Each structure stands twice: as C-alpha cells, then as structure tokens.
Amino acid sequence: MQNVELEAVLRTPGKNAARKLKEKGYIPAILYGKGMESIPLAVETGKLRTIVQKHGRNVLLNLIVNGATHQAILKDEQKDELTGKLIHIDFQRVSMNEKVEAAVPLKFEGVGVIESKGLLVQHQKWELNVEALPTDIPEEIVVDVSNLDIGDTILVKDVVVPEGVEKVDDSDEVILTVVAPKNADVAAEESTEAASEGE
Structure with a gap:
C-alpha cells in the first residue's frame, strides 16, 4: 500500500x-x-x-x-x-513493524446471479475487522457469492483474507444469508414488530 x-x-x-x-x-x-x-x-x-x-x-x-x-x-x-x-x-x-486493527469493507461479487434466481441477499455485515501490519491492510476484501443458493450462509470463517491478515471478528458471526423474497419480508416484519415491542 x-x-x-x-x-x-x-x-x-x-x-x-x-x-x-x-x-x-x-x-x-x-x-x-x-x-x-x-x-x-x-x-x-x-x-x-x-x-x-x-x-x-x-x-x-x-x-x-x-x-x-x-x-x-x-x-x-x-x-x-x-x-x-x-x-x-x-x-x-x-509503526511499520507493529500490527494494528482496521475495519475493511467487504465487496460482494455475484449478487446479480443470486437476484436473477429470484432470491435476495440479506447482509448482516458490510465490513470485516482485521489485524495486520499497516502496509498489509487491504483496501477491500472480495467475497464471491455467485454460487450460493437459498438458505446458504456465509460466516466470518468462510471469508478468505490475504496473507499476513488475521480476522478479529467472531468466526461464527453471520455476514450474509440467501433467502426467498417472502422470507425476507417476514424477517423484516418480525424485526419491526420486535422494535415496536421494545419501545
């Protein structure tokens, strides 16, 4: 860099x-x-x-x-x-010889392929927290989702990072899930209802 x-x-x-x-x-x-x-x-x-x-x-x-x-x-x-x-x-x-933590944006490739099947991608995370030497911190991390189908999920541990970069986030944290449109609507409604009940 x-x-x-x-x-x-x-x-x-x-x-x-x-x-x-x-x-x-x-x-x-x-x-x-x-x-x-x-x-x-x-x-x-x-x-x-x-x-x-x-x-x-x-x-x-x-x-x-x-x-x-x-x-x-x-x-x-x-x-x-x-x-x-x-x-x-x-x-x-x-310092150039000491690792630092940074939040790196995630770039999702192949979303259009999923949407062409009539499915939706529900994002939970748009960036990944990593630790690396300052010169090794990537500008972005690419995640290919083109081969995913309904019900498939990508977790932090599934993301491949460059050499010299370590993931800081919980390995089982969900990054995204592929769902049917109606499931996405139901999830959104449940989220809204939960928020209303919380108020």
Whole structure:
C-alpha cells in the first residue's frame, strides 16, 4: 500500500475554534498513538475526502504536522446524525513493524446471479475487522457469492483474507444469508414488530 501525503494544522480545542475551522473548509481531528500525547489537528475536508475516495478508508498516510511527518491511519470518524457530514476524525500514528486493527469493507461479487434466481441477499455485515501490519491492510476484501443458493450462509470463517491478515471478528458471526423474497419480508416484519415491542 502506498503512502499518501496529507497536511494538517494544529488547532485550539473548543467549539468556537472548531466552528471557525469548518467555515474555512477544515475538519477537526486528533492524532494519537503509542508513546505520544494526543495532538489536536485540523485537515482540509476536501483533500481528505479525495484521498479516501481514491485510496479507500484504510489508506496509509504521511500526516505532515508543522514540518514533522507521522505515519498514520484513519482510525475513526464521527458524522452528524442528521446530515451525515463528517464532524471529527481520529488519526492513529502507527509503526511499520507493529500490527494494528482496521475495519475493511467487504465487496460482494455475484449478487446479480443470486437476484436473477429470484432470491435476495440479506447482509448482516458490510465490513470485516482485521489485524495486520499497516502496509498489509487491504483496501477491500472480495467475497464471491455467485454460487450460493437459498438458505446458504456465509460466516466470518468462510471469508478468505490475504496473507499476513488475521480476522478479529467472531468466526461464527453471520455476514450474509440467501433467502426467498417472502422470507425476507417476514424477517423484516418480525424485526419491526420486535422494535415496536421494545419501545
């Protein structure tokens, strides 16, 4: 995985400072890591969005702060519940010889084949938590579902990951199930009823 450069500026914590940064097109962030004090930062929202769109969420960054370069990954993000816009970013400084945990998006191939049979795919997970060296973290993990039929299920243990990558999630956790349309409707209704009863 290639390193991508991203410049960051130091920021003063506080709501007023954060609002001013957002008006200038920046998003508040923080950089933390083993053996260091957390550093409040801000990065240009547009540049960060472009990097993620081009290289994926698990891109390895050369985060430049006051002339110093920190190798880091995008560890967490906070979004506004109403607008879905990013409001804060967590960066984790990493070492190239120490493993880190990351959530890797799952890419499902062959869904169209299943749908052509009049069946539906019920997704339970859209990403897989893994542990690997920063340079070994994949941008995505491909899961081929084209050979599945009604009633078939894919579990975490069924997913093949690249060499050097270890799965962190429970091996028996369900990723997806193939169902008939009416079964999907029933499942949805039961879920709605359960939610209503809970309220």
